[in-house]
Amino acid sequence: MTTSSYDIKDLGLAEEGRKRMEWAEQEMPVLRLIRERFEKERPLAGIRISACLHVTTETGNLMRALAAGGADVVLAASNPLSTQDDVAAALVAYEEIPVYAIKGESNEVYYQHIKAALDHNPQITMDDGADLVSGILKDRKDLIESMIGSTEETTTGVIRLKAMAAEGVLPFPVIAVNDSDTKHMFDNRYGTGQSTLDGVIRATNVLLAGKTFVVAGYGWCSRGIAERAHGLGANVIVTEIDPIKALEAVMDGYRVMPMEQAAPLADFIVTATGNKHVIDSNTFAVVKDGCVIANSGHFNVEINIPALEQMAVTKKQPRRFVDQYVLPDGRQINLLGEGRLINLASAEGHPSAVMDMSFANQALASEYLLKNRDSLGVGVHALPKNLDQEIAALKLRAMGMTIDVLTPEQELYLNSWQEGT
Missing domain, CATH: 3.40.50.1480 (Adenosylhomocysteinase-like)
Incomplete structure (x- = not known):
C-alpha cells in the first residue's frame, strides 16, 4: 500500500x-x-x-x-x-x-x-x-x-x-x-423502499403488521416506502402537497390527508421529500404517544430536530439509533438515526x-x-x-431475460402516418 x-x-x-x-x-x-x-x-x-x-x-x-x-x-x-x-x-x-x-x-x-x-x-x-x-x-x-x-x-x-x-x-x-x-425508477423506488424498512426494523425490532404507517411525500422514494410498508401489513397513510401525486396515492389504495391529521394516528412516520421541516413543531404537538419518526431523504432537515429538542423535557437512548424524547405531557417520540437517512444510519443502504x-x-x-x-x-x-x-x-x-424486437413492418408503422384505421 x-x-x-x-x-x-x-x-x-x-x-x-x-x-x-x-x-x-x-x-x-x-x-x-x-x-x-x-x-x-x-x-x-x-x-x-x-x-x-x-x-x-x-x-x-x-x-x-x-x-x-x-x-x-x-x-x-x-x-x-x-x-x-x-x-x-x-x-x-x-x-x-x-x-x-x-x-x-x-x-x-x-x-x-x-x-x-x-x-x-x-x-x-x-x-x-x-x-x-x-x-x-x-x-x-x-x-x-x-x-x-x-x-x-x-x-x-x-x-x-x-x-x-x-x-x-x-x-x-x-x-x-x-x-x-x-x-430513479429502480434505485429510488425498490432500493429506498426495501432499505428504509430494513433500517426501521433493525433500529426498532417493532412489528409493522397492523400498525399505521405515515409516508411523507409520494415521489419515487416515498412510493417505494409505502409499497414495502403495505407489503409488511401496515396501514399506510400518505401526506402530499402535489394534488396529482396525492390522487395517484389514493388510487394506489392509500389514505391521503394533511400531516397534522395523520400524526395523531401514526405509529410510524417516515419522510422522503427533499424538503425542510416536513415534520415540525405543530406535528410534535399532536403526534401519537410512542410514535417512531424516521427520515429517508438526503438531509436531516426534513425533521425539525432543534424544535423537538426544545419541546422535550428529557431525552434518552433506549436502543442504538433510537433517541427517545419525552414531552411535558408525558408523550414519547422516538427519533431514529438522528434524523439522517435511516436506511444507511442503521442498515446497509x-x-x-x-x-x-x-x-x-x-x-x-x-x-x-x-x-x-x-x-x-x-x-x-x-x-x-x-x-x-x-x-x-x-x-x-x-438476469437471463430476453425481450421482443420490432419487425421491419412494425418499425415502418411506428415511423409513418399514412396508415390509419
Whole structure:
C-alpha cells in the first residue's frame, strides 16, 4: 500500500470490507461489465475525480471501476452516518484510493473531509447531494477553470443544482444521474423502499403488521416506502402537497390527508421529500404517544430536530439509533438515526442489485462528460436515452431475460402516418 493521505476509522477492518465488496459485486453484473471494458480502454486515464458518496460496498465497486478506467480517484462520505468503516479501510488498503470518511463523524469533520476531496483539485466531481459543487462555489472557485463537469446521484442534489442553474451560478455541466430511468425508477423506488424498512426494523425490532404507517411525500422514494410498508401489513397513510401525486396515492389504495391529521394516528412516520421541516413543531404537538419518526431523504432537515429538542423535557437512548424524547405531557417520540437517512444510519443502504444500475449510470456519466466536454453547455443535463436503455438491456441479459424486437413492418408503422384505421 502506497496511499499516505486518508482519514478512516481503522485500517484493520480492510479484510472484512474486501469480502463484503466481493459479495456485493455478485449482484452488480452491469457495473462489472463496464469495469472490464474500462480496464481495456482506459477512457478516464489521468482524470482526477473527487467523489462524495455514501461509502458502502456498492460505492466501493464503483470506485474500483473508475480506477480501472484510469481515473485518479478520491472518496469522501456524503453523510456523517452513512459510512461503512470496513469498506473505507478496504479501499485504502487494497485499492490505494484515498478515503475521507468515518461513520458517526461530527459535522466539523464531515466538512473537513469535503475540503480534503476538493484539495484533490478534481476535474470531475461525483456528488450525492451536491456538497462538492456547493463547496466549489462557496470556497474553491479557483477549481472552476479546470472542471470538466460533475455528476449527481440523488433527487435532493438535482434540486440544489437546478436552483444554482436558475440563479446563473452553476459554472459547468452536470449530469443528473438521478433523472435516468434506470436510476430513479429502480434505485429510488425498490432500493429506498426495501432499505428504509430494513433500517426501521433493525433500529426498532417493532412489528409493522397492523400498525399505521405515515409516508411523507409520494415521489419515487416515498412510493417505494409505502409499497414495502403495505407489503409488511401496515396501514399506510400518505401526506402530499402535489394534488396529482396525492390522487395517484389514493388510487394506489392509500389514505391521503394533511400531516397534522395523520400524526395523531401514526405509529410510524417516515419522510422522503427533499424538503425542510416536513415534520415540525405543530406535528410534535399532536403526534401519537410512542410514535417512531424516521427520515429517508438526503438531509436531516426534513425533521425539525432543534424544535423537538426544545419541546422535550428529557431525552434518552433506549436502543442504538433510537433517541427517545419525552414531552411535558408525558408523550414519547422516538427519533431514529438522528434524523439522517435511516436506511444507511442503521442498515446497509440499498441492495446491490439496484445500485448496479445507479452506479453503471455514474460510471458512464463520467465517460460521457469527458467525451463531450467541448459540446456540453453549462447546466443540468440528463444522460442520453440510448445509454439508459443500454444499462437496462445489460441488466436484463444478466438476469437471463430476453425481450421482443420490432419487425421491419412494425418499425415502418411506428415511423409513418399514412396508415390509419
